[in-house]
Every structure is written in C-alpha cells, then in structure tokens.
Amino acid sequence: MGCSSCSTGKDGQPKGCKNNGTCGTDGCNKLTVFDWLSDVELPGGQKAFDCVEVRFKNSRKEFFRNTEQLTLSIGDIVATEASPGHDIGMVTLTGELVRVQMKKKNTDPASKEIPKVYRKASQKDIDVWQAAREREDAMKVKARQIAIRLKLKMKISDIEFQGDASKAVFYYTAEERVDFRQLIKEFAYEFKTRIEMRQIGFRQEAARLGGIGSCGRELCCSTWLTDFRTVKTSAARYQQLSLNPLKLAGQCGKLKCCLNYELDTYLEALKDFPRQDQKLTTQKGDAVCQKIDIFKGKLWYAYEKEYNNWIELDTDAVKEILKAQREKNPVASLEEFTSEIPVEKAEFSNAFGQDSLTRFDKPKRKKPKNKRKSNKHKKSKKNNANS
Structure with a gap:
C-alpha cells in the first residue's frame, strides 16, 4: 500500500480506510498517474486541454470532455455522462498529460463521441453513489446463488453500480458461450434495477479480486500492472525454466505475467551464445x-x-x-x-567448539554416593583385617 492510511496492519489488512487500494487519498491506487506538469504554466494565449481522465472503482478509466469549463483538479468527484443517466467518478488527470494518455489509448481528442462532464458531484450524488456501492457485496452473493441454481457454467466475479444506481454491471468469466436470458430476468426481478452482463478474461478477474502470489507479495495485476501482454511458453524456455504448469501458472490459471519481466535481458545474453541445435x-x-x-x-x-x-x-x-x-x-x-580448475577445500578450525553437537545441552549432574553403602563397605574391610 502506498499511502499512510492504507498501510498494512497487524493482521495483513489495511489499517486505515480498509478499501484495499481505493482510498480517498488516491495514493495507493494502481491507476494513479503522477502529473509532473501540474506546476508548469501554459504559454501565453494557449488554452488548457478541455478533456479530463476519470477513474471508476479502481478498474477502468475513461476520458470526458469538460464542456462547461469547470475548474477541475485531481481528486475531484464529478458526475459524468452515461447511458442512461449519469455516473460518478474521480478525476485522475487533467491538462496536457491527458492528451498523451489519449494518444496512448488510440483515442482521437477531436472526436465528437467523447462523453461530457456534467458537473461536480453534490453531496446527494455522493450519498446515492456510496449507498449503491454498499449493496454490491450482498448482491454478488445472491447473484452467484441464482447462477448456480440455473446450472449456468459461469462465474460472477464482480458487480459495479452506476453512480446514479440506475444500472448494475455484472462482470463474469466463462469458458463457453452462456445463455443468460433467464438469468437477466431473475436479476431484474430480484434487484429491481437495469442489468448489464459483461464478460471479462481470467487475468482481469484476478486483477479485480486480488490475492497473494507465489513470491509472497500482492498480485502485480491488482497493484500496479494495468495492461496484460501475451505470455508464451517460449519465455520459460529462454530462461531455462522447467515447463511445469503448476509453477508457471498464476492464480488466473494463465502463465504468470512476471515471465516477461526479465525476458529481454535473457534474450540479450543469449546473443553471445552459439545456436544450441548446431552440432x-x-x-x-x-x-x-x-x-x-x-x-x-x-x-x-x-x-x-x-x-x-x-x-x-x-x-x-x-x-x-x-x-x-x-x-x-x-x-x-x-x-x-576443457579447463579443469581444481577446487580448494576449505579447512575449518574448531576454535570455539562450534562443531560439537552437545554444546547446547545442559551438563549432567553427578549422582551423590550412598553414604550407607560406603560405611558398610568400610566396616566389612575392618572386620576382615581384624580377623
């Protein structure tokens, strides 16, 4: 965790906001971008870029156009355009860096399809948004029970309410095509809201749920990794790793993303090696x-x-x-x-008795001699001498 309020407590849980990386200070969020141009003024006569970047529930970010010329800064809660109604999110980036992010995401800044920012969120908007988010965990349990009862081969991993509580998006994973027409009917009857089903991959599911990896640290996809690149088995071969699926697979069931971290270094080192298939x-x-x-x-x-x-x-x-x-x-x-280098054997001295296996044992006490037996033995010796 990055911020002080979300630092890990005694039992491994965040001791501050307890939001597992979605705190209001925005210091421990994996989607946070540092605005290094915040203190730089624009040249004279140049207008500020009219698009902002808004984050929703630590899993997605979208770009919105500030048509009302609102004074927005990082951390502001805003009401944005949605279909239907409006959504509530947090501003994560403003200014010229938004143009760079849009270019990185292949989004045209001049496109007319970019949604708008309506206003800064009022207290009523925030109360409705928080009340909707508090319903998500209970709805997730009930939704999974309904899916199991209908015998659907799918797993509902997360639920995200729209800011105005008019629609709920159900994220699910499935290996095959799922017919959830009856499922949507029961969800709409049970939860009394609009339902949208959205399928995600197994890597995205692991990023949403989080967990601890085999390295003992939190999963990269749930803490800092924002894009998922293809991982092939050749990455393990280049690094001389055993092709064991149990060791190479992560919690998502796919190959671990960390196999790509050092791959470029290994490929650079292998350039000095001759081909292995050459006799x-x-x-x-x-x-x-x-x-x-x-x-x-x-x-x-x-x-x-x-x-x-x-x-x-x-x-x-x-x-x-x-x-x-x-x-x-x-x-x-x-x-x-072949160059055989003789291996020198190290000689160890027992200066402090470190090789003794009984050096930590308590010394045994000597048994006291029985005085009665010793006196009888002396008397028998005297009688034999007198006789």
Whole structure:
C-alpha cells in the first residue's frame, strides 16, 4: 500500500480506510498517474486541454470532455455522462498529460463521441453513489446463488453500480458461450434495477479480486500492472525454466505475467551464445549441446552415442571450434578446450567448539554416593583385617 492510511496492519489488512487500494487519498491506487506538469504554466494565449481522465472503482478509466469549463483538479468527484443517466467518478488527470494518455489509448481528442462532464458531484450524488456501492457485496452473493441454481457454467466475479444506481454491471468469466436470458430476468426481478452482463478474461478477474502470489507479495495485476501482454511458453524456455504448469501458472490459471519481466535481458545474453541445435564436428566425432548456463557462460556437449559423458565448454571455446569447422579444419576433440580448475577445500578450525553437537545441552549432574553403602563397605574391610 502506498499511502499512510492504507498501510498494512497487524493482521495483513489495511489499517486505515480498509478499501484495499481505493482510498480517498488516491495514493495507493494502481491507476494513479503522477502529473509532473501540474506546476508548469501554459504559454501565453494557449488554452488548457478541455478533456479530463476519470477513474471508476479502481478498474477502468475513461476520458470526458469538460464542456462547461469547470475548474477541475485531481481528486475531484464529478458526475459524468452515461447511458442512461449519469455516473460518478474521480478525476485522475487533467491538462496536457491527458492528451498523451489519449494518444496512448488510440483515442482521437477531436472526436465528437467523447462523453461530457456534467458537473461536480453534490453531496446527494455522493450519498446515492456510496449507498449503491454498499449493496454490491450482498448482491454478488445472491447473484452467484441464482447462477448456480440455473446450472449456468459461469462465474460472477464482480458487480459495479452506476453512480446514479440506475444500472448494475455484472462482470463474469466463462469458458463457453452462456445463455443468460433467464438469468437477466431473475436479476431484474430480484434487484429491481437495469442489468448489464459483461464478460471479462481470467487475468482481469484476478486483477479485480486480488490475492497473494507465489513470491509472497500482492498480485502485480491488482497493484500496479494495468495492461496484460501475451505470455508464451517460449519465455520459460529462454530462461531455462522447467515447463511445469503448476509453477508457471498464476492464480488466473494463465502463465504468470512476471515471465516477461526479465525476458529481454535473457534474450540479450543469449546473443553471445552459439545456436544450441548446431552440432560440433571434431575428428573424434560429432557432439550435441545438452545444457547451457546463461549466468556462467558455459555449455555442456556430449558426443553422439556417449550422451552420459558431458564436456563443459565456455562460449569462446565453442566459437573457436565452430570457426575451425567452417574452415573445414575440425579440431581433434573437445577435451582440448576443457579447463579443469581444481577446487580448494576449505579447512575449518574448531576454535570455539562450534562443531560439537552437545554444546547446547545442559551438563549432567553427578549422582551423590550412598553414604550407607560406603560405611558398610568400610566396616566389612575392618572386620576382615581384624580377623
């Protein structure tokens, strides 16, 4: 968590606003953009950009045109155009950086289809919005019960109310096409509002629900990652990872997004390595690559029909062998290029008795001798001496 009010408490829950990243201070939100042009004044005669960026429920952002010339700043709650009615959101960006964001999202700033900002939200608008959001959790439980009763192969992951509480969007995931005509009828009868069903992917579902990854930290998609790039199994192969689906898959069931984080570095390092599918031709025979170590710059080769005997080579040696191979002057054998470095054994001294297994045990107490038995033994000795 980024802000002080949302910092983690003793039990792992946010000790401040308890909104799991959607606090009013806007410091721990993954969709927040730093406005580094906020203190820079526009040149004389230039008008400010008339579009603003508005965030809704920490999951989506949209662009709106400020036709009323309202004085808006980051953090303002505004009422925006929706179909039907209006929606309530928070302004996340204003000024020239909005133009950059629109270009990044392939949105035309001159388009007439950009919706409008109606006004700054009044207290009544905020009260209706908050009351609608408080209904979402209870509705989610009831909606899942109805879907299970109708035996639909789908999972309702989240519900988002429109700002004026006139419509509710149900986000769901499904592997196949779902006929939810009867489901919408029952939802409309049960919740007394307009219903919209919106299908999302499994990665978007994991971003909405959140969780803890195998690294022990919060999921990247629910904290800072805003776009989902394609992750292929070749990313795991380039990084010499075992193709184990249980280890490579995230909570969404897809390949982990973090497989792409270091992929470019591995691809850059592999440029110095020769092709692994290329055989090394020597006078002793052809050798095939069995394994590589990117960090150490080593390759292991084995002669054909002698796959149990691996020979370690560095990249420079392999390049030299390939050069001789191209010149049709193959080397005698791979063993000529192996460099065996003797491993020095470390000697440990027992200066403080650290290798003793009983150094932490309590010393045993000596048993006191039985005085009666010792006296009897002395008397028997005296009697034997007198006799």
